[in-house]
Amino acid sequence: METGVKFTDISLGRSKERRRDDPNTFEYTYKAEITNIHRLTPKESLYRIQILDPEERIRFTFSPGQFVMLELPGIGEAPFSISSPPSRHGDVELCIRSVGNLTNFLSKVGRGARVGIRGPFGTSFPTWEMHGQNVLLVAGGLGLAPLRTPIAYVQENRSRFGDADIVYGTKDPSQLLFTYQYDMWRADDINLRLIVEKGGPSWDGPVGMITTALDEILAAKPPSYFQKTFAIVCGPPVMFKFVCTMLNEREVPMQKMFVSLERRMHCGMGKCCRCNVGSTYTCLKGPVFDYWTVMNLKEAI
Amino acid sequence: MKKRARRHRREEGHGRTDMIFRTLGKAELPKLFGVMAAGGKIVAPVEAGRDRENRPVYVFRETARFEEAALSYTTTKLPAKRYFLPYREDLATFRIEGDDWQKLVDYNVDRPRIFFGLHPCDINALNRLDKVLLNGVYPMPYYVAKRKNMFIVGIDCLPQPYCFCRSMGADTALHGFDMFLTDLGDDYFVEILSDTAYNFLRCVRTSEPGEDDHARYMKAVSRKNDKFIAHVDTTDLTKILDMEFQSEVWKQWGDRCLACGTCANVCPTCYCYGVEETVSVDLGSARKTKTLYSCNLLDFAEVAGGHNFRPERHVRLKYRYYHKHRGFVEAYEEPLCVGCGRCGESCLAGITVPEVIASVRGEGA
Ligand SMILES: Cc1cc2nc3c(=O)[nH]c(=O)nc-3n(C[C@H](O)[C@H](O)[C@H](O)COP(=O)(O)OP(=O)(O)OC[C@H]3O[C@@H](n4cnc5c(N)ncnc54)[C@H](O)[C@@H]3O)c2cc1C
Numbered sequence: 001m002e003t004g005v006k007f008t009d010i011s012l013g014r015s016k017e018r019r020r021d022d023p024n025t026f027e028y029t030y031k032a033e034i035t036n037i038h039r040l041t042p043k044e045s046l047y048r049i050q051i052l053d054p055e056e057r058i059r060f061t062f063s064p065g066q067f068v069m070l071e072l073p074g075i076g077e078a079p080f081s082i083s084s085p086p087s088r089h090g091d092v093e094l095c096i097r098s099v100g101n102l103t104n105f106l107s108k109v110g111r112g113a114r115v116g117i118r119g120p121f122g123t124s125f126p127t128w129e130m131h132g133q134n135v136l137l138v139a140g141g142l143g144l145a146p147l148r149t150p151i152a153y154v155q156e157n158r159s160r161f162g163d164a165d166i167v168y169g170t171k172d173p174s175q176l177l178f179t180y181q182y183d184m185w186r187a188d189d190i191n192l193r194l195i196v197e198k199g200g201p202s203w204d205g206p207v208g209m210i211t212t213a214l215d216e217i218l219a220a221k222p223p224s225y226f227q228k229t230f231a232i233v234c235g236p237p238v239m240f241k242f243v244c245t246m247l248n249e250r251e252v253p254m255q256k257m258f259v260s261l262e263r264r265m266h267c268g269m270g271k272c273c274r275c276n277v278g279s280t281y282t283c284l285k286g287p288v289f290d291y292w293t294v295m296n297l298k299e300a301i
Numbered sequence: 302m303k304k305r306a307r308r309h310r311r312e313e314g315h316g317r318t319d320m321i322f323r324t325l326g327k328a329e330l331p332k333l334f335g336v337m338a339a340g341g342k343i344v345a346p347v348e349a350g351r352d353r354e355n356r357p358v359y360v361f362r363e364t365a366r367f368e369e370a371a372l373s374y375t376t377t378k379l380p381a382k383r384y385f386l387p388y389r390e391d392l393a394t395f396r397i398e399g400d401d402w403q404k405l406v407d408y409n410v411d412r413p414r415i416f417f418g419l420h421p422c423d424i425n426a427l428n429r430l431d432k433v434l435l436n437g438v439y440p441m442p443y444y445v446a447k448r449k450n451m452f453i454v455g456i457d458c459l460p461q462p463y464c465f466c467r468s469m470g471a472d473t474a475l476h477g478f479d480m481f482l483t484d485l486g487d488d489y490f491v492e493i494l495s496d497t498a499y500n501f502l503r504c505v506r507t508s509e510p511g512e513d514d515h516a517r518y519m520k521a522v523s524r525k526n527d528k529f530i531a532h533v534d535t536t537d538l539t540k541i542l543d544m545e546f547q548s549e550v551w552k553q554w555g556d557r558c559l560a561c562g563t564c565a566n567v568c569p570t571c572y573c574y575g576v577e578e579t580v581s582v583d584l585g586s587a588r589k590t591k592t593l594y595s596c597n598l599l600d601f602a603e604v605a606g607g608h609n610f611r612p613e614r615h616v617r618l619k620y621r622y623y624h625k626h627r628g629f630v631e632a633y634e635e636p637l638c639v640g641c642g643r644c645g646e647s648c649l650a651g652i653t654v655p656e657v658i659a660s661v662r663g664e665g666a
Pocket residue numbers: 067076077078079080081082094095096097098099100101102103104142145146261262263264265266287603604605606
């Protein structure tokens with residue numbers, strides 16, 4: 001007769017594919033390389049990051065709006081929205097602003113640096129549901145980074161959308177991101193409206209709040225537009241609150257407006273609880289929420 | 302077919318099976334302890350000293366001596382959490398070689414442990430943690446690996462004035478243990494849930510319980526039920542917490558709270574954490590370390606650039622209640638609190654769960 005407690009080794013049950021229900025996936029990091037760095041402004045750079053293993057790179061799929069945890073061994077780990085089109089798989093671009101420990105360190109590394117990526121995590125903008133409809137993309141500041149993925153999706157699938165408008169505002173002209181892409185967007189019949197809060201000698205565009213630019217765009221639309229429009233709004237909470245209220249006044253349903261929430265995150269997998277809004281996990285139920293849900297979250301805005 | 306499925310379930314250890322009952326003479330218990338100690342490390346409640354009022358202070362710690370196990374203990378100051386959710390542990394280490402690195406992941410457990418004498422609240426705390434950390438999306442291997450290697454002998458208890466486990470549905474443990482002992486006077490009534498426990502019991506003398514043992518068991522249970530003093534009214538609590546989100550009482554509790562985080566530290570169900578990475582002095586290696594955190598601490602929800610989503614104490618304190626008594630209930634139909642009363646006993650500001658919830662319900666603080 002056998003007595004005694006046997007040791008159970010859970011790592012023996014490791015699955016070969018990375019499955020969410022396999023505990024051995026939890027701390028798995030794709031090893032990746034920074035293949036290029038594009039300085040956009042003094043504070044923001046676009047990092048092109050490629051998963052090294054070719055098979056893993058292809059198998060890495062995500063939807064617009066999802067994020068990854070970027071890890072620099074010994075420095076830290078933090079969440080960033082994927083800013084490149086899903087068609088590029090695990091050859092992702094992250095647009096990162098230097099604000100703290102990890103992001104400042106990142107601004108000093110060069111091409112070829114080896115980093116880790118976990119994910120993709122979180123919810124996404126339901127681009128497929130938007131087919132046949134108009135899309136209105138509103139970004140404030142760094143909010144353009146997560147919007148770049150749906151923009152690319154619209155470009156790749158232009159025939160499936162009606163009007164496509166981008167309204168983008170920053171504090172001043174020097175903070176405008178991805179300026180080199182504006183002509184390409186316009187060439188793909190995407191209407192781009194820029195606005196800055198404070199102009200300058202080199203700026204001959206409109207000056208004011210983002211809501212001013214949005215007002216102008218909306219004023220030119222026929223009433224039928226609002227029934228057939230999806231909106232994605234990315235930026236600071238005060239901004240999306242104003243924007244979503246404006247849209248709702250024009251009868252765009254709250255369930256057809258999407259925002260991306262930013263909270264502190266230490267895991268991305270519903271474990272550390274740092275990202276909770278009320279009792280909702282931003283990393284699992286978000287970061288993309290429809291505005292109706294956000295309105296009903298305690299502590300959201 | 303049916304038989305095979307059942308045997309399979311039994312082998313899982315912590316799964317639900319039909320219970321087998323035995324009685325065990327008290328004189329046999331040291332022998333059982335000895336058999337277990339011969340095969341593995343035992344963690345048991347042990348008297349560590351006395352407090353200012355000369356009451357014993359209990360801790361869970363490893364012991365190989367039966368006499369040291371204080372089986373009629375009240376409540377330990379700290380839960381057995383450090384064995385399944387250590388305050389600090391490495392999630393990974395890195396070997397850094399020039400520009401490249403290798404990530405090494407270890408779940409920090411190399412042997413099973415026997416927990417001899419866990420109360421129902423602490424067993425239920427594990428069952429509730431299982432829902433998030435073991436059975437939810439993205440199971441957490443550091444917890445899973447330790448939990449799967451816990452052999453648990455539960456033991457019944459007498460409610461202390463601060464215990465409100467009954468209100469939290471945590472006064473009896475239905476599963477999540479291997480064997481459970483209820484004191485019948487000269488014997489223990491033994492519930493057996495795993496074959497490992499069954500095999501241990503074959504090394505000592507047990508008997509088939511008779512009608513009188515059943516009667517003694519039920520008497521023991523009702524004696525326990527009569528002892529409860531603290532209660533929490535959970536009727537409609539999730540809705541009430543929503544309605545009273547802006548209530549002034551939160552501010553009153555917030556004014557008293559020291560934001561020290563002790564409540565989370567002593568709580569058997571608090572699992573929130575933070576992660577930090579450090580590099581060795583010679584830059585040859587790095588580690589990624591997880592530290593349990595408390596949502597009452599100032600920077601819990603602070604993000605880069607200095608914005609803090611919960612800058613005020615009362616907002617953080619409210620969040621803790623909100624997570625435990627609303628969010629978790631909504632997701633899993635039971636609170637993330639087992640009513641052990643440890644947080645209230647340890648709080649220097651005297652903040653207790655029954656009082657906070659009563660005040661939110663408008664029943665006077
Ligand atoms: C879903 C999501 C998407 C994001 N996308 C982008 C993006 O595309 N570009 C970009 O520049 N920034 C983005 N951020 C913000 C980015 O995560 C923070 O700027 C970053 O964590 C700062 O890390 P740090 O180490 O430099 O700062 P520190 O202040 O030193 O932070 C230390 C740690 O705190 C946590 N933390 C601090 N601030 C934040 C924060 N705002 N959000 C989450 N965790 C935080 C992280 O774990 C971080 O490692 C995103 C945040 C979230 C939640």
